[in-house]
Amino acid sequence: MEQPLPTAKGSKCLNHPDEEAVTRCKSCRKPLCVQCSLRKPDGTYCSEACWNKVKQHQARWAQDKAKAAEFEKNEAAARWRARLVWFVIFLALVGGAAYYLHTHPAALEKLTQALAPLLKKIGLQR
Ligand SMILES: [Zn+2]
Numbered sequence: 586m587e588q589p590l591p592t593a594k595g596s597k598c599l600n601h602p603d604e605e606a607v608t609r610c611k612s613c614r615k616p617l618c619v620q621c622s623l624r625k626p627d628g629t630y631c632s633e634a635c636w637n638k639v640k641q642h643q644a645r646w647a648q649d650k651a652k653a654a655e656f657e658k659n660e661a662a663a664r665w666r667a668r669l670v671w672f673v674i675f676l677a678l679v680g681g682a683a684y685y686l687h688t689h690p691a692a693l694e695k696l697t698q699a700l701a702p703l704l705k706k707i708g709l710q711r
């Protein structure tokens with residue numbers, strides 16, 4: 586005699602009250618005897634309808650997961666684009682400032698004078 590699964594132990598088949606249940610439907614949890622259990626690649630079911638319900642559910646779940654992954658990918662790409670934009674702006678500002686000071690020695694001189702007390706304070710210039 587086949588050993589009943591722990592989940593169906595002590596239960597009787599819902600369709601055959603005299604038969605010991607050996608398993609439960611993976612979808613509706615109905616106790617099932619050997620005759621009534623419908624074996625599918627991913628488990629045992631009471632009917633095609635129950636199996637289809639689970640299959641549909643799994644398909645939707647996979648779809649949702651794919652959608653979530655796609656969303657996350659787009660989010661990450663957007664974050665990187667934003668970082669790149671800020672980096673370009675930063676480079677343009679630094680480059681522009683350097684170019685300005687390079688082409689305007691008087692401004693560089695003024696800036697150095699303005700910064701001198703500060704540099705002295707932090708000990709970079711004596
Ligand atoms: Zn079922």
Ligand SMILES: [Zn+2]
Nearest residue numbers: 598601618621
């Ligand atoms: Zn049965």
